[in-house]
Amino acid sequence: MTVEAAAQLLQLHPKTVLRFIREGRLRAAKVGKQYRVMRSDLNTFAGSNSPNDVHEARATSIVDIKDVDPALLQRLSAVLLGASKGKEPSGAPISVDIAHDPERRSVKIILIASPVDAAMLLKLVSACLEA
Secondary structure (H helix, E strand, O other): OEHHHHHHHHOOOHHHHHHHHHHOOOOOEEEOOEEEOOHHHHHHHHOOOOOOOOOOOOEEEEEEEOOOOHHHHHHHHHHHHHHHHOOOOOOOOOEEEEEEEOOOOEEEEEEEEOHHHHHHHHHHHHHHHHO
């Protein structure tokens, strides 16, 4: 969010928010000549736990796939890791871990993401298995 929006939420003057950013008290990223503040950083700074805060839900999914050939393993890895590094639909971080057991030809995929992102990643796994 912009410095002005952050100032409005904190009920401070924008110059005060800029001073906090320059002093390192409030994290912000510089985009061009302006600063942008993430809502999570603003909440941390304010110590906010108000009812207006967004509650974050995380889903953990474990997918166990048997009889995986190298081509399928490569396709799954490329698709899932690419999707996790791209723009997340919910904006929440995504964690994807892939464990391969070559002797048993099995793969375990561990996904930790928002429910929306986890559903999207599970659909990608399904699409890779059908291809």
